[in-house]
Amino acid sequence: MRSVVTTRHGSLRGTAEGGITAFKGIPYAAPPFGPDRFRLPRPATPWDGVRDARAYGPTVPKAPYAPPFDRLIPEVDIPGEDCLNLNVWTPGLGGSLPVMVWLHGGAFSNGSGSVPGYDGSRFARDGVVCVTVNYRLGADGFLHVSDDTPANLGLLDQIAALAWVRDNITAFGGDPGNVTVFGESAGAMSIGTLLAMPSAAGLFQRAILQSGAAHHALSPASARLVGRHLADLLGVEATAKAIATVPQGRLTEAQQQLRTAISADPDPARWGEAALNLMPFEPVVDGELLPAPPIERIAAGAGAGIDLLVGTNSDEFRLFLVPTGVIGHVNEPMLHATAARYGLDADAAVAVYRAARPDASPGDLLAAIATDWFYRIPAIRLAEARTGQPGTTHLYEFAWQPPTFDGHLGACHATELPFVFDNLHDEAFTPLLGPEPPQQLADAMHAAWVSFATTGDPGWPAYDLQQRPTMRFDIVPEILTDPRAGERALWEGMR
Template sequence: MHSVVKTRSGEVRGTVAPGVAAFLGIPYAAAPSGPLRFREPAPVPPWEGVRDATEHGPTAPAPGYPAPFSDLLPVVRVPGEEILNLDVWTPDPSATGLPVMVWIHGGAFVNGSNSIPVYDGSAFARDGVVLVSVNYRLGAEGFLHLPDAPPNRGLLDQVAALRWVRDEIAAFGGDPDAVTVFGESAGAMSVGALLAMPSARGLFRRAILQSGAAHHALGAATASKVTGYLAEDVGVEPTAAGFAAVPPVRLVAGQQALSAQAATQPDPARWGEITLNAMVFEPVVDGEVLPALPIEAVAAGAGADVELLVGSNRDEHRFFLVPTGAADRVTDAALAAVAGAYRLPDGALDAYRAERPGDPPGLVLADVMSDWFFRIPALRLAEATGRAHVYEFDWVTPVLDGRLGSCHALELGFVFDTLAAATDLGGGDAPQELATQMHAAWVAFARTGDPGWPPYTQGRAVRRFGDVVETVADPRGGIRELWTGIR
């Protein structure tokens, strides 16, 4: 069966199944190609007749994940230039006033799309939520800092999608005044940036940040260096006019080479703040689109009217260290060097080892890096706002003999209640009851702002989702205190 909905640009035809109607690949801005390449998102040209919206739209150019990560994270590529598109799942387009959730995918700002099966929004629609999933420009197209182009174009795409939701979502049954924006990894960092952006103000009421917060963005000086490096690689001037002559596939190859170099040759003189996270393309503090580092803007009152849910997974960084065997090659000396780079105090590594006696240096390193990159920023955001709910996901996947632990991206199938699509990372026997509870918490937060446990201000309350679902007070508080004064 099919359903037709009228938008301001034209009519769209989606598919209808029991309890859910899906409208896929709807453009929210014009194709960013030709004269619109490296420009801010432009309005969608209207169309005549009824546009088919039964298949996912084109995806942004991306390099994909190298092995062995390609075995753990699915990739979907859809060719075409109309990459600024979104998907909508709704219980009923004729309904009114339903809560809306807008999903921003992860992928380190260079990979990912809204068409990955684990992001299917049917379960949200089943539970009375209109789910919108967004594609946006990635890598150089979205985040290369250029002197003759708008900065942070990938973030501006996300704002354009949120404006589309404000203007159009009522036609799909949603309430434009009850929007929750949520994302994971780079998607969560995007949400952190949106909290700080003047152009995003008033476009969402609530926000959920999974495995990413508001601490990571490049300074303009470092971002300009990256522009120069990429221009040298592809043989053009470091301007939008110069890069416009380079096909997107060539830019992707160039950015992939830069990312590999930053990861394997972390020279602070060359890479600046990129040295610590190896993310060559990410939001840039440009002074206008993103006026300040997001955590600083939030601490100063930005996004003060937005209710927050934020958290991380217990073993985030095992995802990056275990599959390649890097965890097995870490020495005590290397572990100490990383702890020093993070400015942890003397004795900190002893405290980490005491948490999990017998763990080899590589797994201790994973714990340290998980805290630096994911857990501590989440807690700092909660502390800065004074109104956030905090969670921790700690179910252990059996994949790779359990050594992945509760790693990065593992919670996604539970949040979306799509475990059958998440077997590469979660195995084939993940607990449905845990997915039911975690998904329900996200739905409750979107409806009311209360996911079912107290805010962090009440005794540092954290909801732990694992073999047991419980609220705990200040888990690993001693470890948390080691990071006092360290950003």
């Protein structure tokens, strides 16, 4: 198999093994440093000769995950400035195969397309050209302190990567007219935003949103509040120019401090929408690149015609409560206060959630309510917003519960990732999933993703408002009709 390919910027040498060729560390934009810091992504500089693309390239600057998440969520840090790069796995350089482009999660402040668990070999094995992307994170990607600084640079990086795919993927055997963008958590929230952005139109034909939808975005006022708090932590003026003078290590450290501060005091007067979202850096509704909140744009027809697969895990929020031990410290007043902060009638909501979980602790009930607020209800709202529009929408729920943490972790945030990629062999996931996660579930889930990217049909009925069919992925997958309808109904008009 040939391991050299020619792109518009120059030739690349990859690694061919087992019928799959991988090309790694391919620059799709110029390094975002020096005069290009806090600027729109510029095209990568062409090169002469054959560039070595056999190893992952640099990752964008970011702080490490805080314990205990550093053990549970695989992360990689590769130094270097040429960090706006991507990776491609292909089963052959000829043909016209479906393409899948992965946008990683990490709360818009962590993550990388170079995490080994995102190795795209199994997608290539199954006839898909797989691409994973690095994009700017934290302040470099999502800072918005004034109107003279471009907002949403991380999203513009993603658009630049998708434009690179459009212009170059044919050389890797991919079809630029059959592109599925897929992502998890902040990656899925990014996709929900890309659906609403005029500048992303036409760059993908299908989208898969895992544990994130179209509700997480900040107003310019909230983004400026966050930016001012960051500047105060750094002891500089609240301008991009001043923040750019801060050493990168100090900036990433301050970003981590900022997230801790929001979690410790989630006061809307201090943080705006970030007080509920608990993420200081998110897409910004700037009125230009993103004209209105993503869910509103989509309900009005943005992204119509794009097929969607959207879903969540059954126990998302337990990732943030069980490993830390916080779940055991939640009491009834804290539970009711949280429900009220989300806009619910606290007494009525707690009663409904408790009726389905009679033995649940206050922490268990808080986890269920927060899971719905952050993840499940936004996914349902996205599916509802698409009703009557061109393009199909399919809904799923991942329900397999690992044995880790004495079985208390549940089907929490990020547990579906190695199943989607069919990478259960990656030992980095063992602390989260345990030593023997079920391969038959990976077979089913991975096959559904491949089928959707290839045909637009993952293998179960499209969503409608009468039956609300939802595929539940567990050891034995099954199609449910309107799961937990009573809890869903609580959020009407609230979320």
